[in-house]
Amino acid sequence: MIQTKTIFAVNSPGTIIYGRNSFEEVGEYAKKLGTKALIISDPIMEKLGFVNQCSTFLKGQGLGAASYLGIKSEPVDTYVMEGLEILQDEECDVIISVGGGSCIDVAKAIAVVATNGGYIGDYMKMQKIAEITPIPHIAIPTTAGTGSEATDATVITNTTNDVKMMIKQPAFLPNIAIVDPVLTLTSPPSITAATGIDALSHAIESYLSRLAHTYSNMLALSAIDLIVNNILKVYEDGSDLDAREAMSIGSLQAGQSFSNASVALVHGMSRPIGALFHVPHGISNAMLLPAVLEYSKDACIERLADLGKFFNKKDKNLSQEELADLVIDSIREMCKKMKIGNLQEWGIEKDAFYTAIPKMAVDAIASGSPANNPKVPTQEELIELYKIAYEYEF
CATH class of the missing domain: 1.20.1090.10 (Dehydroquinate synthase-like - alpha domain)
Structure with missing residues (x-):
């Protein structure tokens, strides 16, 4: 059942920060990656105050912030296109996802497409390789489940044919994962x-x-x-x-x-x-x-x-x-x-x-x-x- 190869490569986010109240460190790490962040989240996270907290932490370190809060379901290709447009209009140079796996997966897709172009489905089964470094991405999960903050995969539904596209390449790995259990209390x-x-x-x-x-x-x-x-x-x-x-x-x-x-x-x-x-x-x-x-x-x-x-x-x-x-x-x-x-x-x-x-x-x-x-x-x-x-x- 187990493969017979003996040499393996292990992919992981560049940095993992975890522990209670580690969310407060987002500004400190984001300023090492860019000057203006696009916060990708959803209406529930906004209502809970997490989006505003993130903006406050960023501003405390001198970073600007814009937001895309259009994620209202499991991730679809239209969310990627909408978020990408805001990223470009606002001239953001770092992405921060705050939420469950849907928010993180959409952020991964935007980070890659922003620098490599094309449609997110082009990257399925390595048909298109992300050769250009993506926009830096900090992933902050608010649930304990998807593990998307630590993976090099994103799952995005193609709204034309109703197929969930499993897309996996090293470029989709977040640069930083911040895992704060306090955020899961809600x-x-x-x-x-x-x-x-x-x-x-x-x-x-x-x-x-x-x-x-x-x-x-x-x-x-x-x-x-x-x-x-x-x-x-x-x-x-x-x-x-x-x-x-x-x-x-x-x-x-x-x-x-x-x-x-x-x-x-x-x-x-x-x-x-x-x-x-x-x-x-x-x-x-x-x-x-x-x-x-x-x-x-x-x-x-x-x-x-x-x-x-x-x-x-x-x-x-x-x-x-x-x-x-x-x-x-x-x-x-x-x-x-x-x-x-x-x-x-x-x-x-x-x-x-x-x-x-x-x-x-x-x-x-x-x-x-x-x-x-x-x-x-x-x-x-x-x-x-x-x-x-x-x-x-x-």
């Missing part, structure tokens, strides 16, 4: 659950990936440990700052891990669901994760059993198969406790979903992620997995 339980399961999916898939290696495994296992032991704590008590901090670090590590080992079948299947039915990315991952692990189990039972230690605190005599089953059952129970239902319960009409399955299967395979799965599905198997996921019982 996340409501539903967002906490969705982003937390997203981070867990990143860590598990990167550990099971055919492209996994020693360094990515280290990050993945640490992330799984932190997330499994804290996700229900922050879901039940959002004010638990210790647990929030653990989740933020776990999400960061999971992002670093999958950026270097890739995600797999869950993400390949998840993106078309998001593009066509507008299910938030973390939720669709959660809806798929147990079913995909069941499908994959026979091809990765040893690796899956390795993860059993994070869920099994008592019985030390379980077999590998029992440990693997424990992981799947525990994740299913975790999702149930956080009120994550299946696709049918989400409200997607069955006929519409089944009609879309052939396109989703094709789009999933085209993304490349399913090829990294321990068990690589055929198109027919993908079609059946989508049907299983639709009514999957948590």
Whole structure:
């Protein structure tokens, strides 16, 4: 299952700043990169005061600031074009994203297109290489989940054909990531659950990936440990700052891990669901994760059993198969406790979903992620997995 190559390259943001109230350092770091910042965020972050705080921190260091707050959904190509226009009109020379994965992914795309030109979709599957240094980008996540602040990938939906474009090149890595758990205190339980399961999916898939290696495994296992032991704590008590901090670090590590080992079948299947039915990315991952692990189990039972230690605190005599089953059952129970239902319960009409399955299967395979799965599905198997996921019982 694991690749046989012995030499690996590890990509990571140039600088990672983390810890409580580290957000306050944004001006100090931004002034090393430029003189006027474009803050990319959304209306919720503006309402919470984070955009104004960012502007204040920047102005305290003598930097000007403009903002693009048009992100109202998962990232689409029109957001990239709108933000790019403001960047150019305002003559900004540094980008700061404040928000969840949507804000960070849009910022990544703008940073690259601003200097390399073209349409963001041109960069998919390395068709266009970003050869010119992007606009400097500081990524500041306000959720503990996507890990986008630490990855060299962006996922942008093409609004013409409803395809989520998975675009991965080193140029998309933020220059600086600032991970402040205090900013996640405002996340409501539903967002906490969705982003937390997203981070867990990143860590598990990167550990099971055919492209996994020693360094990515280290990050993945640490992330799984932190997330499994804290996700229900922050879901039940959002004010638990210790647990929030653990989740933020776990999400960061999971992002670093999958950026270097890739995600797999869950993400390949998840993106078309998001593009066509507008299910938030973390939720669709959660809806798929147990079913995909069941499908994959026979091809990765040893690796899956390795993860059993994070869920099994008592019985030390379980077999590998029992440990693997424990992981799947525990994740299913975790999702149930956080009120994550299946696709049918989400409200997607069955006929519409089944009609879309052939396109989703094709789009999933085209993304490349399913090829990294321990068990690589055929198109027919993908079609059946989508049907299983639709009514999957948590």
